[in-house]
Amino acid sequence: MYGNRGVGAFAGRRASAVVLGAALLMTGCSSSDDDKRKDPEAAGAEITQQPKESNPFWVNPDGLAARKVAELIHDGRKKEAEQIRKIAEQPVAEWISPENPEEQARGYTEAADKAGRTALLVLYNIPHRDCGQYSQGGAADGNAYRDFVDDVAKGIGDRPATVILEPDAVLHLVDGCTPQQFHEERYDLLSGAVKKLAALKNTRVYLDAGNAGWGNPDQIYEPLKRAGIDQADGFSVNVSNFYTTDDSIAYGKQLSAKVGNKPFVIDTSRNGNGPYTEGAADERWCNPPGRALGETPTVKTEDPLVDAYLWVKRPGESDGECKGGPKAGQWWADYALDLAKASD
DSSP, rough: OSSOOGGGGGGGGOOOHHHHHHHHTTTTTTTTHHHHHHHHHHHOOOOOOOOOTTOOBBOOSSSHHHHHHHHHHTTTTTTHHHHHHHHSSBBBEEEEEESHHHHHHHHHHHHHHTTBBBEEEEEOOOOGGGGSSOOBOOOSSEEEEEEEEHHHHHTTTOOOOEEEEOOTTHHHSSSSSOOOOGGOOOOHHHHHHHHHTTSSSSSSEEEOOOTTTTTGGGGGGHHHHHHHHHGSSSEOOOOTTOOOOHHHHHHHHHHHHHTOOEEEEOOOTTBBOOOSSSGGGGGTSOOOOTOOOOOOOOOOOOOOTTEEEEEOOOOOOOSSSSOOOOOOTTTHHHHHHHHHHHTO
C-alpha cells in the first residue's frame, strides 16, 4: 500500500464554483433575517459556526455539504438533511485548485476573517502528484508550482490561515512511489513552499507526514527535515485516511520526537470506526464501507503535542471510481449518509 491514496479525492474539484462561492460569501450570500422569516426552508437550512474557543476554524455556510442540506430540506427529506448537517456544520478544509489560486485563497481567507475565524486550506498541486493514481497530475513543472505557491501566499496576505501542505508528497519520496529523478526537485519545492507560507504574518503551516499505517517514523523523519519541517509549525497525519485517533497520536508522537518535538494535527474526518481491513490491501483506503465520522474539529485536544483535530478530507466526497463511487472529489450522497449515520 502506498501512503494515503485517499487524498486523491480532490483532484477534480471545480475552481470556478469554489471561487464563486467564496465571492458570494464576501458579499453576504447567507439569508437575511427577513428572508428567513418569509422562507422557513431557508431558516431550516441555515449553517452556523462552531464555538470559537474550541473550534476557531471557519465553517463555509455555502459549502457543498451545506448546499446538500438545503436541497434535502427543499425535497422534504428532513431526516437525511439532519444527518448531512453533521458534516455541513463542521469546518472542513478548502483544497486550493490550480485555477486562480490567488483568488481562491483571498476569497476563503476574507470570508473566514469576516466571520472572525481562521481559514483551513490544503495545497495539493506538487508535480507528479499521486503516482498515477486517481488524483495524478499536479503542476506542470517546478516553476509552475512556485508560481502557484506565490499566488496562494498573495491571496492569504496577513489574514489568519492554517495550511496543510501537500498530502503524501514526502511520503511518496520514501515509499518508492515517486521516481528517483523527481526527488531533488520535490524537496526544493516543498522547502520553498514552507518558507514562503511560514513567512506570512498569521499563517500556520503543517507539512504532511503520512499516517499510522504506512511504515515507520524512522523512514520519514530525515526526508521531512529536507522538506523544511524545521521552518514549519508542525506536521499533519492521517490526511484522507481512517486510522484511529489513538493510533495517529502514537505515530505522531514517535515522529515528533525525531523532528525537534514539533506539534502535529490529525485528520479525524472519517476515522470513527478505524481503518477498513477487508478486500484488496492496496485499495482499502478507497471509499471503504462501514466507516464513520471521527472527532469533530477542535483545538482542545488535551495533548500538548496535538495542535488540533481537523477535517482535512471533506466527508461525503468520493475517493475515486472504486467500490461503486463517482470520480474523485464528487459528492456521493449514499456514502455521506452512511458516514453520518454511523457516527450516531
